[in-house]
Amino acid sequence: MPQVSLTVNGKQHTVEVEGRTLLVELLREKLGLTGTHVGCDTSQCGACVVHVDGLAVKSCTMLALQADGMAVTTIEGIAAADGTLHPMQEMFREHHALQCGFCTPGMVMTAIDLVNAHPDGLTDKEIREGLEGNLCRCTGYHNIVKAIAAAHPLMHGQAPKAAE
Amino acid sequence: MYDFAYQKPASVADAVKLLGDDPDAKALAGGQTFIPVLKQRLAKPSTIVDLGKLDLRGITVGADTVTIGAMTTHAAVASSEELKAKIPGLQELASWIGDEAVRHRGTMGGSLANNDPAACYPSAALAMDATIKTDRREIKADDFFQGMFTTALEPNEIITSITFKVPQKSAYEKFRNPASRYAIVGVFVAQHANGVRLAITGAGQGGVFRHTAFEQALSSNFSPDAIAGIATPPDDLNGDIHASAEYRAHLINVVARRAVAKAR
Amino acid sequence: MGFEGIGASVRRKEDARFLSGRGHYTDDINRPGQLYAFIKRSDRPHARIASLQTAQAAAAPGVVAVFTGQDMAADNVGGLPCGWQIHNKDGSPMAEPPHPVIAIGKVRHVGDPVAVVIAESRQAAKDAAELLEIEYDDLPAVATTLDALEPGAPTVHDDVAGNVCYDWHIGDKGTVDAAFARAAKVVKLELTNNRLVPNAMEPRAALGDFDTSSGDFTLYTTSQNPHVIRLLMGAFVLHIPENKLRVVAPDVGGGFGSKIYHYAEEAIVTWAAGKLRRPVKWTAERNESFMSDAHGRDHVSTAEMALDADGTFLALRVATIANMGAYLSTFAPCVPTYLYATLLAGVYKTPAIYAEVKAVFTNTVPVDAYRGAGRPEATYLLERLVDVIAHDTGMDRVEIRRKNFIPADAFPYQTPVALQYDSGNYEMTLKAALDAADFAGFEARRAAARAKGKLRGIGISTYLEACGIAPSAVVGSLGARAGLYEVANVKVHPTGSITVYTGTHSHGQGHETTFAQLISDQMGVPIDQIEVVHGDTSKIPFGMGTYGSRSLAVGGSAMVKAMDKIIAKGKKIAAHLMEAAVEDIEFDKGTFKVAGTDKSKTLTDISLAAYVPHNYPIEELEPGLDETAFYDPKNFTFPGGCHVCELEIDQETGVVEMVNFVAVDDVGRVINPMIVEGQVQGGVAQGIGQALLENAIYDSNGQLLSGSFMDYTMPRANDLVNISVGTEITLCTHNPLGVKGCGEVGAIGSPPAVMNAVIDALKEYGIRHIDMPATGAKLWEILQANRPKMAAE
Structure with a gap:
């Protein structure tokens, strides 16, 4: 069986997979990282979004072998080492941006990517467009939009703080 | 998905050879349409030839033309300031494809080679009289699209770049x-x-x-x-x-x- | 720590795990030696299984077993039971055809299970399923609600003539007919309530496990009510006694009704785990969700209102045909009857109502309760009808509502369709919503939109619903085969922390927080010392689960009852410790005091004494501080309110763009405003989805055309706008908390508000009614077929 070597949440793994093994199957079934979810089979729902080399990707629409040599970050890997939540996680909690929690990992990973890509700010409309590829059936999105808007200054405010 | 052998060649020539050696081999570019097709078991390739390692990325803006590598992602096209200044329509088109996560993986070459009747890029290629460059020849967009999911490409032919005429x-x-x-x-x-x-x-x-x-x-x-x-x-x-x-x-x-x- | 009792927007206790990827959903669970099941489903809407050969599949690599319906029948496995029996007009029981776990002889809808392949991996099972040799003799199919009743229509079940499951009615036909005979005006409306696919984001999953040592079965499943599944599957399908069967519903990723029911896959994996002596897991792919999760709605109705000359409602007559799909899902029969027709009074004092409901079988996925369940259908019918009355009579749509409201001083109010409302104030929520939406200023906004080529409309709906279905004796007399009480076990531990076990189930509602607040408020214990446990039949005494917005009204009331017992016992212990009379002990916020003195004991003093009974009234009191209560409600609760929707239609494309949505709801006492707001917003989003986007479409042959997210339009963030939520409350008078329920109000109140806005936007075209969903394509056709009847302003 072919092998794939990749870094997941900072940890190096070499795993045997079938050619057809999806990245999400590698994460959930081989590495036990069940925070990344599968909500559809047509690449529409976004529950499986992870970061590959820093960019949001649907892990149900990427072969595990395609990720060879790449760095993957999942929902399990975004909090600080001491357990402090990422500002996006914290704002999701603060603004009640999750209910059943199933879409949440993909939603958070997409939201972080969206805020990263728009350092100069995001309007509510841009946030709603930016969530094009993520479905939530519980919240009506209202609080997700609020949470992302609230996380934006925290995420972009952090860099100068750390540099001081 | 049916299982398949997986190859990730380092050169276009190797990729063409792999595709030529096995009539049931299929090329995989960004995979954002093809992987869902595989998941539905609508295709059963014996070998997947992953084009991900090929050096076919990049946007070259000339005076009268813009050339884009076939493996350039939609996200790269959508975020190119240089392109936005030169062909705003093309940059905007890329930003409309799928969603951000799809745009991070999906490629221009993959989209054109697939010629999905609802895909966005084929319209840009036709409207800007594009030339589609492959491992072996150049094909005018007017000759390239030959009906839904059908193109002028040979089974083992790989798009390497696309050159658009810059409109006013x-x-x-x-x-x-x-x-x-x-x-x-x-x-x-x-x-x-x-x-x-x-x-x-x-x-x-x-x-x-x-x-x-x-x-x-x-x-x-x-x-x-x-x-x-x-x-x-x-x-x-x-x-x-x-x-x-x-x-x-x-x-x-x-x-x-x-x-x-x-x-x- | 700030205030975290009743009324505080406490941030949710459950969020830390969900936000960190540590949620524990059914598909996240793996058991040693686990096998994987793939269910081969019918791709035919209606066919006889001429032959089914499994040998090749069984011999494929990695395959452990292949089972068919015959195999399960040979093992004495029963069919999936229906939990509610409706009686026909003539008193005879409804038709209740068998529902085999795996099809035997015939398949009756696309998605009907035909065989199960069990293998060492998901892919091996799926690969092998392609080797099943199935020959079908296709039969003509009946796909739509109306087609089912056509003369000569194919019959879904051989012994159900004319496809009629039941022909039921409610109300006084004679009084209604007489009122119509003397009415100054009659307004009639024909309408459909579109079929929906619930699409909780977590696909269903089930994992069966068998302990070879004890002989115990465990089923992990995506359920809203694990005890009900244990009861139905154990007693009717697999004949496993409750003491040998544990059902666990861990974190569940949304339900909206679709995870109430006992599904075939639960029985298949549990049974197969016993047969094979190994755990067996099944996880739905989304395409399977579309063809195996119970769908919602799907009514075709005629509604008529008799009016006097000044617009007072005299009588309402309704005839509805409801689609049951191919088989009766667990609670399907009660949805278009007792959860629908009993709601037809709405917020109006219509003195006479008569409704008849025919339920029909079709070759489609079974239909059952989906968020709101019957009440959205009733509300949509009524609130569209009221707007059509305004349209036909020229009366103002707000004034006609006000004129017919049940006034605030009329409670308790007995409707002509069985229900007795305990409290409400419809003028209050109407006024608050109109103010919040600036209804008075709308015409200026309409004119401004007109100037940029947009047709702007505003719509309202004033609605009421019934939650916390009860009491058990009443629902039993109406055909329920279960009780509808709830159970709570409150354990105060020796050092004063508390675990509460509830028979309700949280799959997004935030029970771990709301219930902790409730306990904290009454017991004076901080919420981080309170654990709420749900979803495991081995831990919880019993329970009926979560649906019908019942958890707080029924489950919360059970907790109050259990806490009352704790406090009563605690007072006896406190009286003993402080040498006072029990009658003199007062309990407040965690402290037992002797009235009129400064003597007091904390809850921890008492719990420690209860578990270490050295100085304890052991002759009269058992040790321990652990009480269980069963609470059977006296009545439904009746949330209500007003929703206002403002939107624009692009004249060139017909596409609707939401502009504003305001909901003002009376949900009774609010424990956590943040969670209530979220529940309403989510419900409204589903209601907007039904009104504008979602539609489960079958072609005439019974193939589901909208069978994936590529074709079934789920509301996305950019389809919606901010949803403003307000609450104006009256208290429920018959439960100890005064709570009513908030889980479904959004999905019930919003669809008619949206459709009334769409039709208002088309005012100048004189459009009277449009069926949901109001897609761009549909509105464009309407715009093409009609010309403005009034000059543009």
Whole structure:
């Protein structure tokens, strides 16, 4: 069986997979990282979004072998080492941006990517467009939009703080 | 998904050879359409030839042309400031494809080679008289698209880059399928020195097509009013649960006028 | 720590795990030696299974077993039971055809299970399923609600003539007919309520496990009510006694009704785990969700209102045909009857109502309760009808509502369709919503939109619903085969922390927080010392689960009852410790005091004494501080309110763009405003989805055309706008908390508000009614077919 070597949440793994093994199957079934979810089979729902080399990707629409040599970050890997939540996680909690929690990992990973890509700010409309590829059936999105808007200054405010 | 052998060649020549050696091998570019097809078991390739390692990325902006590597992602096209200044319509089109996560993986070459009748890029290629460069030849866009999911490519032929003629003005406007968000009607309009080219995706039974009646009218008067009275016959258009052929025919006019209005 | 009792927007306790990827959903669970099941489903809407050969599939690599319906029948496995029996007009029981776990002889809808392949991996099972050799003799299919009743229509079940499951009615036909005979005006409306696919984001999953040592079965499943599944599957399908069967519903990723029911896959994996002596897991792919999760709605109705000359409602007559799909899902029969027709009074004092409901079988996925369940259908019918009355009579749509409201001083109010409302104030929520939406200023906004080529409309709906279905004796007399009480076990531990076990189930509602607040408020214990446990039959005494917005009204009341017992016992212990009379002990916020003195004991003093009974009234009191209560409500609760929707239609494309949505709801006492707001917003989003986007479409042959997210339009962030939520409350008078329920109000109140806005936007075209969903394509056709009847302003 072919092998794939990749870094997941900072940890190096070499795993045997079938050619057809999806990245999400590698994460959930081989590495036990069940925070990344599968909500559809047509690449529409976004529950499986992870970061590959820093960019949001649907892990149900990427072969595990395609990720060879790449760095993957999942929902399990975004909090600080001491357990402090990422500002996006914290704002999701603060603004009640999750209910059943199933879409949440993909939603958070997409939201972080969206805020990263728009350092100069995001309007509510841009946030709603930016969530094009993520479905939530519980919240009506209202609080997700609020949470992302609230996380934006925290995420972009952090860099100068750390540099001081 | 059926299982398959997996190859990730380091050169175009190796990729072509792998595809040529095995008639049931298939090339994998970004995979954003192809992997869902595989997941539905609608294709059963014996070997997947992953083009991910090939050095086919990048955007080269020249005076009269823009050349984009086949493995350039939609996200790279959508975020190129240089391209936005040169061909705003193309940059905008890329930003409309799928969603951000899809744009991070999906590629221009993959989209063109697949020629999905609802994909966005084929309209840009036709409207900007693109030349599709492969491992062995150059193909004009007008000859490249040959009906839905059908192109002029040989089974083992790989697109390496796409060269667009830079128009004076361009725009892409898309009327999205409310469910899938693919184009029900997508219109790319490009005003060139020698006339207007306008291509429609999403609507035609045979895939992307140029709208010659619109092109003629716009070539003499580049304004929405010029095409307001031109109806498109619904006979050769798609109809489905989301939009009848008649609705698509109507939308072609609306969407084209909106594209012309915002062209710059 | 700030205030975290009743009324505080406490941030949710459950969020830390969900936000960190540590949620524990059914598909996240793996058991040693686990096998994987793939269910081969019918691709035919209606066919006889001429032959089914499994040998090749069984011999494929990695395959452990292949089972068919015959195999399960041979093992004495029963069919999936229906939990509610409706009686026909003539008193005879409804038709209740068998529902085999795996099809035997015939398949009756696309998605009907035909065989199960069990293998060492998901892919091996799926690969092998392609080797099943199935020959079908296709039969003509009946796909739509109306087609089912056509003369000569194919019959879904051989012994159900004319496809009629039941022909039921409610109300006084004679009085209604007489009122129509003397009415100054009659307004009639025909309408459909579109079929929906619930699409909780977590696909269903089930994992069966068998302990070879004890002989115990465990089923992990995506359920809203694990005890009900244990009861139905154990007693009717697999014949496993409750003491040998544990059902666990861990974190569940949304339900909206679709995870109430006992599904075939639960029985298949549990049974197969016993047969194979190994755990067996099944996880739905989304395409399977579309063809195996119970769908919602799907009514075709005629409604008629008799009016006097000044617009007072005299009588309402309704005839509805409801689609049951191919088989009766667990609670399907009660949805278009007792959860629908009993709601037809709405917020109006219509003195006479008569409704008849025919339920029909079709070759489609079974239909059952989906968020709101019957009440959205009733509300949509009524609130559209009221707007049509305004349209036909020229009366103002707000004034006609006000004129017919049940006034605030009329409670308790007995409707002509069985229900007795305990409290409400419809003028209050109407006024608050109109103010919040600036209804008075709308015409200026309409004119401004007109200037940019947009047709702007505003719509309202004033609605009421019934939650916390009860009491058990009443629902039993109406055909329920279960009780509808709830159970709570409150354990105060020796050092004063508390675990509460509830028979309700949280799959997004935030029970771990709301219930902790409730306990904290009454017991004076901080919420981080309170654990709420749900979803495991081995831990919780019993329970009926979560649906019908019942958890707080019924489950919360059970907790109050259990806490009352704790406090009563604590007072006895406190009286003993402080040498006072029990009657003199007062309990407040965690402290037992002797009235009129400064003597007091904390809850921890008492719990420690209860578990270490050295100085304890052991002769009269058992040790321990652990009480269980069963609470059977006296009545439904009746939330209500007003929703206002403002939107624009693009004249060129017909596409609707939401502009504003305001909901003002009376949900009774609010424990956590943040969670209530979220529940309403989510419900409204589903209601907007039904009104504008979602539609489960079958072609005439019974193929589901909208069978994936590529074709079934789920509301996305950019389809919606901010949803403003307000609450104006009256208290429920018959439960100890005064709570009513908030889980479904959004989905019930919003669809008619949206559709009334769509039709208002088309005012100048004189459009009277449009069926949901109001897609761009549909509105464009309407715009094409109609010309403005009034001059544009």
